[in-house]
Amino acid sequence: MGDDLERYKLCxxxxxxxxxxxLTGCRFASTFASEKPVRIDFYSPLGPIDDEQIAAFIxxxxxxxxxxxxxxxxxxxxxxxxxxxxxxxxGARWRLTRARWPKGYRKPDSxxxxxEWKTKTGEISDAMGLAYxxxxxxxxxxxxxxxxxxxxxxxxxxxxxxxxxxxxxxxTGLDKSAHRKLMQVSDARVRALLAVPPAxxxxxxxxxxxxxxxxxxxRLLKEGS
Numbered sequence: 001m002g003d004d005l006e007r008y009k010l011c012x013x014x015x016x017x018x019x020x021x022x023l024t025g026c027r028f029a030s031t032f033a034s035e036k037p038v039r040i041d042f043y044s045p046l047g048p049i050d051d052e053q054i055a056a057f058i059x060x061x062x063x064x065x066x067x068x069x070x071x072x073x074x075x076x077x078x079x080x081x082x083x084x085x086x087x088x089x090x091g092a093r094w095r096l097t098r099a100r101w102p103k104g105y106r107k108p109d110s111x112x113x114x115x116e117w118k119t120k121t122g123e124i125s126d127a128m129g130l131a132y133x134x135x136x137x138x139x140x141x142x143x144x145x146x147x148x149x150x151x152x153x154x155x156x157x158x159x160x161x162x163x164x165x166x167x168x169x170x171x172t173g174l175d176k177s178a179h180r181k182l183m184q185v186s187d188a189r190v191r192a193l194l195a196v197p198p199a200x201x202x203x204x205x206x207x208x209x210x211x212x213x214x215x216x217x218x219r220l221l222k223e224g225s
Contacts (some may be wrong), residue, residue: 008044011073011144015042018143025139025190027182028172032067037173040148044071049084051091059120062152067170072145078216081131081145085115085210086223088147093118098221099208102201110135111217115209117149119165125150126166129209136211137200139193147209158183166206 019033032039041064043057054070061068072084089096099112115127127149130142150170154161158179159168172179187202194200212220 004046008046008071008073012042012044012071015069015071015073015142015144015146022189023139025186025193027186027189031182032172038064038066039170039173040067040069042069042071044073049087051088054088055091055093058117058149058151062119062150065152065155065171067167068149068151070147070149075145076132078133078213081133081210081212082216082220084145084147085113085220089115096220099204102204105199105201105204107135107198107211109214110211111214111221112208113210113212113217113220114207115147117151119151119153121153123153124164125169126164126207127209128167131210133210133212135213137194137205138196139190140205168206 016033016035019029022030024030041057041061043054045053057070058068072080075081075084085096088094095116095118097114097116099114101107101112113129115129117125117127119125127147128140130136130140130144130146130148132142132145134141136142148167150165150167152165152170154165154169155171156169158172158174158176161169174182191202194202194205210217
């Protein structure tokens with residue numbers, strides 16, 4: 001168990017480095033990847049996925065006003081991703097949905113999925129998926145499978161509140177000017193990266209967790225039906 005924990009800590013540091021590098025295009029992610037001040041925290045299951053432990057972790061991070069990252073560094077394949085989503089969504093606070101492609105962006109070899117988390121106070125939070133699959137948007141193509149969740153109510157005064165919450169609803173610790181500058185730089189960079197064919201709709205992706213190979217995603221949706 002001790003060796004496993006050390007390996008997971010190594011992978012957590014690697015994942016922070018990946019976020020900090022700016023490869024996502026999001027300057028907020030780069031900023032929050034720093035260990036100080038703490039803006040994100042990680043949970044990596046060392047054994048079978050435990051729904052109660054994950055719920056306690058997400059609720060706990062929200063109470064600390066930081067964002068939760070579920071990290072699965074030992075997984076490698078689309079089947080692995082499907083298995084994680086299948087297990088998670090057996091829990092009462094998770095819900096998987098199939099996202100409709102926006103006009104002009106459909107990918108015939110892939111299926112887009114939304115992943116919702118019900119917060120302790122009842123809000124629906126759109127989780128963000130990161131993974132190693134070639135079908136994922138380039139800004140979400142990560143070294144490890146990860147699910148990023150803001151588990152609280154809307155707490156970012158510089159982003160307009162909507163009917164749902166998501167990672168952009170988390171407090172940033174920034175003043176209005178710094179937030180505006182990061183938002184402008186992030187939006188420009190992300191839109192430029194997503195414009196490279198096969199292009200993606202940046203606004204639509206805020207409600208999408210994963211874009212998976214069609215065969216794998218179809219199996220997952222059939223299991224949940």
